[in-house]
Every structure is written in structure tokens, then in C-alpha cells.
Amino acid sequence: MGDVDRGGGLRLVLLGPPNSGKGTQAQRIAAAMDVPAVSTGDMLRRAVAEGSALGRRVKETLDAGELVDDATMAELVRDRLSRPDTAGGYVLDGYPRTLAQAETLAAILDEGGESLDAAVLMDVDEDELVARALARGRTDDREEVLRERFRVYRERTEPLIGYYERLDLLHEVDGVGSIGEVTRRIFAALGVEGGVAAGADGKDSRP
Numbered sequence: 104m105g106d107v108d109r110g111g112g113l114r115l116v117l118l119g120p121p122n123s124g125k126g127t128q129a130q131r132i133a134a135a136m137d138v139p140a141v142s143t144g145d146m147l148r149r150a151v152a153e154g155s156a157l158g159r160r161v162k163e164t165l166d167a168g169e170l171v172d173d174a175t176m177a178e179l180v181r182d183r184l185s186r187p188d189t190a191g192g193y194v195l196d197g198y199p200r201t202l203a204q205a206e207t208l209a210a211i212l213d214e215g216g217e218s219l220d221a222a223v224l225m226d227v228d229e230d231e232l233v234a235r236a237l238a239r240g241r242t243d244d245r246e247e248v249l250r251e252r253f254r255v256y257r258e259r260t261e262p263l264i265g266y267y268e269r270l271d272l273l274h275e276v277d278g279v280g281s282i283g284e285v286t287r288r289i290f291a292a293l294g295v296e297g298g299v300a301a302g303a304d305g306k307d308s309r310p
């Protein structure tokens with residue numbers, strides 16, 4: 104597909120398996136494009152750390168590597184995307200994770216007269232990701248949770264690749280490489296000028 108139109112801000116979804124570096128790349132892309140990175144994983148972990156009603160409700164689910172239910176996520180994301188800082192766009196990290204969530208996001212965008220600019224799939228195979236996790240010295244039970252998260256990813260989230268492909272929004276990027284390399288590949292895939300430099304050196308190169 105063609106280059107991404109930045110005219111109305113950038114609304115981007117990052118897709119990829121657990122531990123593929125989505126969070127890191129979301130932060131870098133968001134900073135370079137001057138939009139917020141919206142990480143549902145961070146939001147949920149914060150809720151757990153704060154011991155809020157939501158946090159208490161989702162803690163077990165997070166600990167088990169399962170998905171929080173779509174209705175809870177819809178409420179969380181709808182609320183987050185209604186805040187003024189997202190008016191000019193955002194990078195979504197960790198949402199959508201199911202087809203139902205993708206449809207919720209489409210509805211939220213539609214209500215605001217907006218549309219998604221692109222979905223970027225960070226391609227990293229599972230062996231590489233397990234190797235990364237082991238290199239970080241994860242304990243056995245965490246490895247089990249990691250495997251469960253992969254299983255959930257394949258079953259629930261992978262169908263989104265076809266979903267965004269059919270909408271002609273999917274950009275696939277090789278997610279193996281240095282952080283800077285992967286950022287450059289994402290900007291190159293999006294055809295975003297200037298973002299290449301911004302992503303590469305962390306500076307804002309826009310006029």
C-alpha cells in the first residue's frame with residue numbers, strides 16, 4: 104500500500120507477539136511523531152499497582168497471561184481515546200488483541216469521524232522471543248506464563264493480521280535487529296519522511 108497520510112495526525116496500531124518489543128517501538132514512534140503512546144498493558148499494570156477496583160479485578164488474569172475481557176478493555180480504551188491528548192493521533196500498543204477489540208476500535212474511530220492510518224506487524228519468531236526471555240533469566244513459572252501468552256497470541260491476536268491486511272492497512276516489519284534498526288524499518292514501511300531521522304537518533308527532525 105502507499106505512504107501514510109500524516110495530515111490529520113497519525114493513528115497507528117502496533118501488532119506483534121509477546122516480548123517482540125512493541126512497547127519500546129511504540130514509545131519511539133510516538134515521541135518522533137509527537138503523539139501519545141497508549142499501552143493497554145501499562146494501563147492495566149498501573150491499575151494493579153494502584154490497587155484500584157479495575158486492578159483488583161484484572162490482577163489474576165494478567166498473572167496467568169490470559170486476556171482481560173473485551174468489555175473491560177473497550178471501556179478502558181474508549182475512555183483513554185476520548186482524552187484531548189489523543190486528538191492528534193496515537194500509537195496503540197497492546198490493543199486490539201482480538202477481532203472483537205478491532206471492531207470496537209473501528210467503532211470508536213468511526214464515531215469520531217476518524218480512521219486508522221496503519222497497522223504495523225513486528226515480525227519476530229517465537230524461538231527468538233523465548234531465547235530473549237531466557238537470556239533475561241526468567242524463572243520456570245514465568246516461562247510457562249510466557250508460553251501461555253504465545254498460545255493466546257496465536258489463537259486470539261494473529262487473526263488480526265488478516266483483518267488489517269484485508270483493510271489494506273497492514274505493514275509488516277522485520278522485528279529482529281537493534282532498537283534503532285527496527286524503528287527505522289517501521290518509519291520506512293510507513294513512508295514517513297523525517298520520522299526516519301527522528302527514529303534513528305531520537306531527535307525531533309520535523310521543521
Ligand code: ADP
Nearest residue numbers: 121122143144165168169170171176197198200
Ligand atoms: P506484552 O509483554 O506482550 O507487550 P502487554 O504489556 O501488552 O504485553 O500486556 C500485558 C497483559 O495485559 C496481557 O498479557 C493481558 O493480560 C493484558 N492485556 C493488555 N492489553 C490487553 C488487551 N487489549 N486485551 C486483553 N488483555 C490485555
